[in-house]
Amino acid sequence: MANIHDVARVAGVSISTVSYALSGKRSIAASTKQRIDDAVLELDYRANAGARMLKGARTQILALSAPLHAGTHAPAHMTFVLSVVTAARKYDYDVLLLTQDEATSGLRRVVRSSLVDGIVLLDVSTSDPRTDLVRELGLPATVIGIPDDTDGLTCVDLDFERAAELAVRRLVDLGHREIGLIGQAPLVYERGSNFPPRFRDAFLAEATRLGATVGFTPAPEESAGVRAALDGLSATLPGMTGLVLHCNEPVQSMVLDLLSQRGVSVPNDLSVISACSSFSTDHLNPPLDVIPLPADLSCTRAIELTMAQFAGDVEPHVEYIDPTYVELGSTAPLTSRP
Amino acid sequence: MANIHDVARVAGVSISTVSYALSGKRSIAASTKQRIDDAVLELDYRANAGARMLKGARTQILALSAPLHAGTHAPAHMTFVLSVVTAARKYDYDVLLLTQDEATSGLRRVVRSSLVDGIVLLDVSTSDPRTDLVRELGLPATVIGIPDDTDGLTCVDLDFERAAELAVRRLVDLGHREIGLIGQAPLVYERGSNFPPRFRDAFLAEATRLGATVGFTPAPEESAGVRAALDGLSATLPGMTGLVLHCNEPVQSMVLDLLSQRGVSVPNDLSVISACSSFSTDHLNPPLDVIPLPADLSCTRAIELTMAQFAGDVEPHVEYIDPTYVELGSTAPLTSRP
DNA sequence: GGATGCTGTCGAAACGTTTCGATAGTGCCG
DNA sequence: CGGCACTATCGAAACGTTTCGACAGCATCC
CATH class of the missing domain: 3.40.50.2300 (Response regulator)
Structure with missing residues (x-):
């Protein structure tokens, strides 16, 4: 698989130039940029995820803890999961799915190994062990749903x-x-x-x-x-x-x-x-x-809030999404009838 | 976050000794191993995922392509997704979830950036663009379901x-x-x-x-x-x-x-x-x-087959899972009635 | 005309791990 | 006792990236 050295060689520049050209963090001559872009395209280059994580401190991966409880409506649940993934992708984030049986241990594992940059919690209960864990881990995290104790947590849910x-x-x-x-x-x-x-x-x-x-x-x-x-x-x-x-x-x-x-x-x-x-x-x-119950709104907002936490410009808080009423004709004024 | 150097220092050994002790790839004196284990526990050390990926060539992550098509029964779908995750965890693999709108581009992206070691495809249709992509990418992959053209593919499904x-x-x-x-x-x-x-x-x-x-x-x-x-x-x-x-x-x-x-x-x-x-x-x-329709069996087998591909001891093939009949009393012999 | 600043590029260090090759120590054999 | 095999450990290279500091070239300014 092509690496940054290959791109540098093909474009006739140094690897740091390639890196800067791709990240845009320093100005690069237009002609140079063009050659680099061509090389990238030609080699189908994509930065090695491991190396990027290692150096960059950003993994571009979120953990999604999505336990499927008995009684939870699976289609609704699925909708939330997919909405989170879709929303995360808008910010170039991938989503690692964690389940039931790994609820806390899995979260701990992926965080301690620096595999993820942030956490999204789905379907929290009033008192959920995952919320304590999130507080302990101290990683940017957003909770979809409102637990009893929201102290130190960023939560979002329909009102x-x-x-x-x-x-x-x-x-x-x-x-x-x-x-x-x-x-x-x-x-x-x-x-x-x-x-x-x-x-x-x-x-x-x-x-x-x-x-x-x-x-x-x-x-x-x-x-x-x-x-x-x-x-x-x-x-x-x-x-x-x-x-x-x-x-x-x-x-x-x-x-x-x-x-x-x-x-x-x-x-x-x-x-x-x-x-x-x-x-x-x-x-x-x-x-x-x-x-x-707008899954996409909640999830989009949850991802936004997580990204804002990365940037450091948001404090833990609870956010409610305004409900709307959609009229489709199944209600009518009360009429006195025989 | 503690790294391998910290562990080595606390245990009073070199980092390579720590690495070998943890991987078990070379023999380590029992007393040394003990000190290392203690240090690991004390520091809550977990190997940095990025570094491991970079050096080890193994990411311990699988991509799961799980598009939710209209008409697919969401609960069933969800069951498969969760079963895949659960089965993968048994082999110490995490699962990256890819959706609909990123069906092929997402797969290509995570593979080209060496983010995943293998692929699991869910809900394939008779002629699915993802199967061609899988062939092209050449990464270990298992398809749950049987597309028309199974050439070069490892597939598993209920018979x-x-x-x-x-x-x-x-x-x-x-x-x-x-x-x-x-x-x-x-x-x-x-x-x-x-x-x-x-x-x-x-x-x-x-x-x-x-x-x-x-x-x-x-x-x-x-x-x-x-x-x-x-x-x-x-x-x-x-x-x-x-x-x-x-x-x-x-x-x-x-x-x-x-x-x-x-x-x-x-x-x-x-x-x-x-x-x-x-x-x-x-x-x-x-x-x-x-x-x-045993989601857990199909998914467990799919993961097994993917792991076998890593080990190189399996050729592309199609595998059918034997159906079983469970009697619960809703069938009876035909009786002639008035 | 020397100091200053800006632009574009480069070299090298660092991230944390795995693994190869080397070596010191120990026990055994002839 | 020299040679050999084996165990336990270590040092160093490599993985591919990002990013810091350096610097050459060039224009600008007193």
Whole structure:
């Protein structure tokens, strides 16, 4: 494989000139630069990663800790992983993927061996051993999600509280006063994921503040459970005219199926909102008003924050991404009906 | 961060002694080895990855090209990705994740810069530009999936043909003669994924050979389509008593839901088999007999094969993983009924 | 016309490791 | 006891890059 000496020889200059020409850190005569570029192209030269790491102190690699917990919706998870990779590439960074069983030991290993310049943590729980480790390692790091103790951490996440408020307000503005919420799977609450309770609590609080009655049920595991969950909500709220789904896609479509089977028309009989969905609701029937969980935004911002930490121009802090409301026709004003 | 000089100093030996003690490539006195190990522990020393790469010619990193195509079932995909990482770690390899938009350019980049020792390709289509690139780059590589042209490639995959035969034979052995097959989404066939047609064609061939009548329909996109698909099959095969699902999990559960709604009992009225599912069918109702698509086996084997290529003791070849049949009670002998 | 500054280029050191070849010490054999 | 084999250790070269300091050439300025 061609190295910098080969390029220097072909271009008829010294290796330091080549290095400066490629990095742009010193001015180089246009004609010289041209010859070097030609040589690079001809030899298909790319700087040896090991040598660059060794000397340059920059590895151009980020560690991505992406454990796949039971109960986490895999497609959503995958979307985050891919978004991180894509965002990192914009800054010429590659991504090393670390998993579950290596959660802390793997992070420690790659950091101690100077294999990575920074860390991105995915799917953190309220109290996550990885956050302590990140503090200890002292490497630039960004957490996607908000753990309980954010001290010394740079975190970014959708503002789930405001998303919940947005959903409630929308329904209340339309006149609805009895509103149901189908949440995540029970497992997810138990495991200590941070966002489901954040959403739920803000939802209940805002509803109470606005004088609406609410019912909550976690997401069922299978279709039989969907029936039970809906029945449960109806029992609590006989006059329920609004429903918010903070659950994964399969559950959403099962709920819609069941409603249509029962002759409940959306939005005429029931206004439904999909909250914090990683996926578009276009293909659902009907398409649901949605407050998207924008994986690409979170991840792009996370990478930006990590890069800013390299530059040293950012202090540890928590950053919330503003939720938006997308109207697709699954909500309607409350009308009194026979 | 501590380096090998620090360890040598603390242990009171030269750096080459440290290196040999740690690599085990030359014999070291037990007492010396002990002092070195102590020093390593005390300093939390780990060899600098860049230096190791530069000198050692081994980077201990694999590139994983994992594009997420539309129509690919994300959870299954995620399972493969994580399985590759887990398997690679067993050999002390880390995994660099490459995506979609960098499919070929990214591979070329990491290889040309000697950042990775080998390549694993996921989700290859019948004619995939990445396979040509792999041939060109000449680095150890393993393909999970079977492209049309396997020349010079090391490939591993479930033996979909035998899996299809297994499914057919099971049903025919039980006396069923009219058998339906619900396949993957149309998109998946169009895009040129290799395994869906492999399964379908072998399925049809084996059924024909055994004298069974078959009907085939691709997987629908949503629940409305499931109805249509089932109705279509019933129209083709009015006496259908066996059904094979070669489709993703959501479709499987939608099919079961619909069957139960229609009062079709599994397995009394209809014997159902889940073919090549990446996930357990335990939670389905009823749990389905399954021919698992063992992501961990494929990925473990892929990593083994890549390691064998490093050692130079394996020639390019295609390797099939034997399917197994897991009985969970969703098939029953055909009984004549009123 | 000598001092000053700027531009473009070069040589050499340094990064941390692995590994080759050398060597000192020890035990054994003839 | 000289020679040999073997063990344990060391010194130094090499991997390919980045970057510091040097310097030649040239223009500019009092």
